[in-house]
Amino acid sequence: MLLNQFLLLAAVLFCIGVYGVLTRRNGVMVLMSIELILNAVNINLIAFGTYLSDATGQAFALFIIAVAAAEVGVGLAIVLMLFRNRRSIDIDAVDQLKG
């Protein structure tokens, strides 16, 4: 069973996601970068679960996928609402509040 290779792959995926979140300014793009991080988490969980012969890791991953679906639904609703009023989803153009 490959464990370290999976962990390294997940680490790289996590970092690509973090980089994406910190540099992208389009709300939907940030959301996609966050999905990359969540996938890194799921790879970790399932690799550890298989290595430990423990189904808990898979159950945890299942919960994460369910919550990710809810998060994306909510996020896109906010994006849609913002776009309707603002005609832009650039999160740096969103600067009504400063201080």
Add this chain to the structure above:
Amino acid sequence: MNILAAVGVDNPPLDWHALAPELVLVGLLAVLLLVDAFGGERSRWAMPSLTGIGLLAALIPVATLAYDGVVRSMFDGAYVVDNYALLFKALFLIAGYVVVLLSTNYIAEGDYWEGEYYQLLVASLLGMTVMASARDLISVFLALELLSIPAYMLAAWRKRDLGSEEAGMKYYLMGVFASAILLYGMSLLYGMTGSTLLVDIAGAIEGTEVPALVALAVVLVVVGFAFKVSAVPFHTWAPDTYQGAPTPVTAFLAVGSKAAGFVALMTVVLIAFPTQPRIFEPLIWALAAVTMIVGNLIALRQTNLVRMLAYSGVAQAGYILAPLAVAGVSGASAAMAVEAVSTYLVIYAAMNLGAFAVVIAVARKTGSAEIDSYGGLFSYSPVLAVCMSVFLFSLAGIPPLAGWYGKLTIFLALIEPGTLAGYILAVIVGLASVIALFYYARVAKVMFVDPAPDGDTTPIRVPMSLAAALTITVAVTLVVGVLPQVLARVTGAETFLSIGG
């Protein structure tokens, strides 16, 4: 006929009494959904009263469980109902009730989807009550999401308002990013220890030689929660979100969400990592120190009262973090830290909710939260001005208002272990409190000395529900300040033997 038994799976033992507060909240949620769906426009007026009654009803099982006094544990210890959990459940429910009182007129008179507002509020409160009992990574994560996802929506709840939508968007993106980081830490923690139960994790990482990945996991988990409690440098979302969101929602986020974040952080750190103070103590120490200093310094130059309260909330997060930075020295210091954090959270909830209640009341007349617009408040609404001063000076920690007792427990917890780190942090808490006094006192000066900006001195009419919220919060602030032993009885260290001690 039990379906699980038919396929050869043993039913997990369920303690219905222990789950009763959550069940009442789920029932309330179902009732609100049905009333909204079938009652339509005519039933809108009943929503706040129904929600309020439901939240108070959920307090009944909390009280009976506290009277019973037995530690109830389910699912191999993943869900525990003890005094620690019950104290925070009661805090969340009462804070939720006060938020409903604050919302009643604000939401009915503004441009909001009223029915769903209360459903989201109840769902978020459900997440918080679950968080108080969660003792494994999966329940902590799910409770965190259940309390956060409705909160993202609530922040953006004002129709056609860019400020509110921006508030929701920023809060959402930061919150989701924080939970992703938290999850990565949790996945490493699960893998390195083979369990999601906090107790088992503590057992697996005992000893001084821990793999580097465990250290990284601890750091990522603490950083993930630092976003939630708006600790510097992860606080950037807080001021914008607080200012843009509808004010009752701001009060809810500043008190409920933040308290739930602290409960989660404290539970995870003190149950899962008590044997690894070398890893979490320096990190939390640095976060607490920076948060107190930066939060107070930025609060000094705010001109908007809600924004000032947001930065003051950031600074307060620093005070609450401080005892956790010395919690790993010994069992006694952990118990002291738990007592200090829970005492401060209760007091902070009362005084902050009260301050936001005054903001909402004044905004009914002036339509503004700028500090200048509070000029002459004492001349035309003396009661509101006095209430606001009570809350502000309590936040500053002036005796005999409740804030001083909160600060005292924090000082005691910091000094108890007798380490240099603890003393330095205590000095920083003291210095930060002195800085904070300036901006709280400035608001008081505007209210009492300055003239009304537009010369309009008609008194503010305070609706019943807001008056009730003000009465509750002022009463708690004064009673705890004068008779701190009342609160000490429920937050005292001896009630927390199941955690940290």
Add this chain to the structure above:
Amino acid sequence: METTAVEYVVFALCAVIVLAGAFGVIWFRNPVQAALSLVATLFGVAVLFLNMNAQFLAAVQVIVYTGAIVVLILFVIMLLGVDVEEDLEEEPLVGQRVIALVIAAGVAGLVVAGVTLGGADLVSGARSVTGSIVDDVSNIEQIGRLLFTEYVFALEITAVLLTIAVIAAVVMSRRPSEVEPLPAENASMEPPEPMEPEAEEVFD
């Protein structure tokens, strides 16, 4: 468990696909292209799940992630207009990209160091008793048993979470004018909505 050559080959192929897709997500300016690279990453991860004997999760990954989440993202991108490209030439904060790179590389370095230094006995935890994987019980049955015993409360919490998320998302993404069930009576209370005609063009 022995590692077979097939496992290595599948892992290597999938890793390339996953990473290429991930780079695509942060590289492409066009959101549609980024979303399609995300699909590649998600499919690669699904095959990796199969490689790790997590068949149920692999199916869920394809159905929920690729089938629901990415389709939703694509739908919103299309709804908002494909030409919403971001302008990457202008940095929002001085050095934000550099800071992001440093943070990302730092975490990656820590994990790589942790994994390689950890060596063979990286995982110190004891084998779990409650959820242990038995070879003669199917993957989906094991997960099902766990979900309905150990994690039954967590499962119910997730149910509440999904319900409330759906309600709130539906309410929010409705047009404000449609929310009012009694338009005639409320017409005077509603502020005028200047963007309405424009909104019709885009959303109909």
